[in-house]
Amino acid sequence: MAPVSPGFGRSSLMQARQPAWLRVTRGSLRRSAAGCAWLAMASSAGAAETSPPAPVDEVHSLKEVTVVAPAPLPSFSIPREAFPGNVQSATDADMERAKAGNLSSFLAETMDDVVLNDAQGNPFQQDILYRGYRLSSTLGAPQGLSLYLDGVRQNSALGDVVDWASIPEAAISAITLVPGSNPLYGLNSLGGALALTTKSGETHPGVEADLSLGSHGRARLDIGAGKMLGDGWHAFVAGTGFREDGWRDLSSSQLGNLFAKVGRSTTDTQWSVSLLGSSSKLAGNGLLPDSIYAQRRQAIYSAPDLTRSHALQLILNGAHQFNAEDQLALTLYMRQSHATAATGDVSDNYLSWLQGCQGNAAGAGCQPGDAPASAVFNTSTVSTHDYGVSTQWSHSGDVHNAVLGAAFELSRASYHQETQDGSFDAQRVAIAEPGSTPTANASLDGRTTTASLYASDTIRLLPHTYLTASARWNTSRTHTVLSLPKASDERFTFSRLNPSLGLSHQLLSGLTVFASGSQGTRMPTAIELGCADPANACQLPTGLQADPYLRQVVSRTVEFGGRWKASDATDLTLALYRSDNRDDILFERSPVSPLGYFTNFPKTRSQGLELGLRRRLGRLTLRASYSYLQATYQADGQIQTPFAAPVNVRPGTRMAGVPLHGFKLGADWRATASVTLGGAMTVSSSRPVAGNEDGALSAQDPRLARTAGFVLFNLRASWQVDPHWQLYARVDNVFDRRYESYGHAGLNVFPGGTLLQPGATVPTERFVAPGAPRLFLVGVRYEWGGH
Template sequence: MPRSTPRWRLHPLALASFMTLACGPVVAQQTEAEQVAALGETQRVEIIGVTPVPGTGIDRDQIPSNVQTTNDRRLRQLQSLNMPDFLGGQLPSVNVNEMQGNPYLMDVNFRGFSASPLLGTPQGLSVFLDGVRVNEPFGDIVNWDLIPQSALASVTMLPGSNPLFGLNTLGGALSLQTKRGDTHPGTEVELQAGSFGRVSTEVTHGQTWGDSGHLFLAASTFDEDGWRDHSPSSLRQLFAKGGQRLDNGSWDLALTHVSGSLIGNGPLPESMLAQRRDQVYTRPDRTENTMTLLSLNASLDLSQSHRLSATLYTRQSDADTLNGDLNDEYDPPDVTEAGVENRTHTRQAGQGLALQSTWTTAPHHLTVGASFDTARSRFRQTEAEGDIDDTLLIVATGEPEISAWITGRTRTTSVYLHELYALRPDVQLTFSARYNDTQVTTVDEGRIQLGLDTTLDGDARYRRLNPAAGITWQVTPQLTAYASASQGNRVPSPIELGCSDPDNACVLPNALQSDPPLKQVVSRTVEAGVRGRWEPGWQWNASVFNTTNRDDLLFISNGLAAGYFTNFGRTRRQGLELGLSQQADTFGWSVNYSYLRATFESSACIVSENNSSAGTSPRCTGEGEIEVRAGNQLPGLPRHTFKLSADWRPAEGWSLGAQWRAFSGQYVRGNENNAHRPDGDEFHGSGRLGGFAVADVTASWKIGGAFELIGKVSNLFDRRYATAGLLGENAFDSQRRLLPPDDWRAEQFDGPGAPRAVWLGVRASW
């Protein structure tokens, strides 16, 4: 398949804003962290934003959770391609599922909760870029390709059901802040190339004007052939940011524009993996995203103790998908078309405003805020029956027919508060709460305008007050203890409301039916831990956590390409995190271990036709049903995670690094009852993935002047492993020939990890 190169497409308003930033005198604001740093280094203080609106925060030692932070220097040092690449390799309690075989189409799981670009994955993490929530309105998914990696200044993971970050913060919130010209001055150009035909470029430029101005620009390109057959991808990212620091306030305006075409050819049956790991099952599987985001952040100091802050944004995105799937109605000679070509077009437009007021007067640090977010979605899907060629490409032979056409609207109004009260200089109490009022409306345009046999109209309203409380105690200047309890919620998105009937499975994201209503998910987290530091350069942490979800939203697959969303009684994620690190002049290292027990805590009957235990439970008598019981482990989540990282500077201008990560085994999707057993005849595959360990190495060498050579080897020992899997139905024999439907067999499909790869590049900085 020829590569589809994304085109640069800018909304007129976005283009005008970009020209304003590029041509006009602009200036910047100083963060609280920089203000503290300006006072001296006598006491280490790390300021963390505790609300989505940037500009205010508190000392990390006063946050009652195991918050994790890093900066752009670490991203640069590890030569991370994107957020999934970095988070999966560095942060504790994070694992990634490479179900699609594309570096930008990964599920990121933190403490058993996911932020994924794939519809059908239960979403449980909220992601913010400069205070703007980037979870897509239509399905709460996170498109990692739409986050400009080269523009990021800091990454903060705030764990728990933090109510201040609003909807979808069930297991945590990922807060990303971008660079500014005054904090990142100068010009840098980077070119990198190597395995899989990958070529990437990055150009950044930061500068200041006068005493208080800044402008930061970043542009990047990414092209590769992919390590699997027929898997080319391309990506273009543009970012611009400027602002002004006034005597009593500041503002900054940021523009992000991204356009990309990504191929993710999905998991393979284990029988095909044993022959050749780089082949594909059916194709194509292409996602084309275009997004423009314009955001404004401003703050005004009414006094030395009172600050007003605001975030205003408008965001527009278009997503087109093309999926070649097997035709579940294939039945020669009555139906001879073995494949079906599914196409979707999703257009989303969102706007929002958040206002926040903060008072800092000892012993209080009080923040009160309100926000309003609205989004409109238009979704249309077509189906066209077709044939399968020798490369397993679905070639449409019939005319495409519209099978679903809906519009949706989501409106959320929220008010929130956060109070940090110092009982004494070394003990702080934290109280916070957020009230969310969300309305989700869908209109069945297909039925109204085309007379389709669907009933997708809906109007649901969800309200919830979520509280949180915590305590921190600085036992000594080097030791902090903390404990907290919090509650968050997530409401069903339009795609989930339109795909919740087990009798009318949806080919995500390609079909919707009339469906029963869904409940909102409510999560409750308790956490306790200690953290500390001592000289020279040692840091450590230990924490335990427990999160329980009620009415969790799960996608239940029928083993082909279809399934449905449903509420599940209760699920639980509980675990332990341990971390230790040391940083010296020429050598630094860190080690992190996490234990996660993620389980169903209710009994239910769900459909999993390719599970060997289907139909064997006296309680679950429906066709293809299995019984899930309390204590069964959630699929896709390893219990044990171990990460080791080391960096060495042997000489001036040299830097060497190594990263090693190990994960224990996990159950695959479709084996939610953990009871699947292969028989070698009708059922194949264990229903589990084995544990694995992968090592990466990085190096850089300043060759003089502005130039630096960089290199990275991924999967150094060329390990063969899989990070995700499911129980499905294989329609092909060992020669990739299509079998009669009666001979299709239940088999395990695995998402293989990428083989060893080498990339080399040059970086120039002025």
């Protein structure tokens, strides 16, 4: 083994399997060019694993160094002690141990300050919130996090949404959560960026297969196989199949995705090509009013609510090492997707008719025969085509660790929406009226081009002091053509230079303090630009209108903290942060109709504290974290709602759906050489209800103020039968706790489950996202080959 020099030095040998942080040894010799070539492959994940065990006489003379990737494109990394932020990471081994149902559930259970909003009621349509910023699959939801897969941004150009069903979870090798408004991660990285790296035949040779069966008709199969083919060639393939009946009515879902990668690695050059295809049919039954929720937890408000999607993505990654310090990387990609959403909703005309007839059942126009259609079918279709190229030069020296890159992306998107009148049956399922035909009422075609230049340099000022300066310039042009409901041709240009500056200093061995300031931006998406006029409101994702101009969101983050690694068995982190958004984009209800529109709000803020502990005590591994988060409005203003009076906010008014306190505790105990027992506890404080942020409606019903806090317990156990076979079980929500993850104040035309008739008052109720009940899961896992 050849130890490497201090500073930015890297070892010449690395294990094939890669975690999210790359650990290498530090010694007194210069690094070798071969070591840098290996690092280029490893840092595409943001990490690689511990070097092979050193001889006994070397163990005590080598010191472990951890490096992280501050940018999404492969080939660039810096020592973790130099990174001025509370970066978090996990590996495929961590996911396998947790036995979580999917990626979003794993993140919510293990990552500090990550919470879930299950507003859609489907495990693959959940919203991830980190520091109050959202990563969602719901078109029209305000986004604030970016998602990368092998260096390629996965947020759709139309609405910055992500398709969780298309993420190849069976192929994920490493997860990195980068905090703050890091400009190197490009647009929409306001609160942070989530970077995923996939496996390869080089890093994961052998075969993995995992089959699990659970409550509510749940079944899942994950398969992966990798192989070294000789002369540097390698190949990997993985697939996931999932289906469930769902625990709520009419909520059966299914999905499948297939991932394949082939590549080659030589002394100086590495490249790979990956192909990802996915298909899904997901039922998301949304929020449920309290009057129905109290009667039956599994009920739905209205149906159907079904989304079908297909996606195909091709990625080419390559890197060439010119010498021990300089490398050039290139990424090319293309992606196309098609999604169709069909929903049965309450007709706005019927709601308006009920409101007009309140207390006047016998009046003119208020007879049952005068009622308009009570239901409406909304069918929306989204098609996107994305193309991009990125190139990056990086330099790794003893004083400077620098990167210079450029990126260009082209996105084309179309959105079309149709409606059809209908009526509800006794189960609140919408049925089309005989003879009615769909009516097209929204059509949009848009093109977005984005060009970026970025640079970063981490300077070693002193042996244990690092200064990191970064900047990224983005310019985006959108050209949107609206055909319906009114023809228009719109062009907008958004440009911004976003800088960041950070300082990190190692006070003592294992103790590092850091501070940073950064700026990021998010340009308005086509879905927001197409629905920004209060006079021509729309019901997303079911309508678009010609629009006034929306300003891009500018987010500025400051962060202070430290990390203490007392030994390989103890890791403690602390971070204090504040992020201010200027011209934040909110969705408001129209004051003249039940519809809504997007608008800029002068200023919002997310600030808080993150405290995390990882501790290994013999056979017991403990993980604990506490988060305190204030997500607030920071200006006087009004937010329109479906009600007569708007919500009046002032500086300090809390934003909806974000808990003030969160606590997580996890433990894994190796009971015997083959049996492991584990569990997790998640604690969340109450969350303000949307539409009642100012508390004005609380006098009508105290439940309209917030959703209650909750405590959830999950348990898991595994038995390694032999080196190849493993049996396991998991129980989520062990005590079958009844809880809600999100709430919204709204008008309920089905109080108690029965459709209102003229003359009755339309009540204001809290609509909630019911948490899933107890879930049992059993599975079997097979591994064969060398890892």
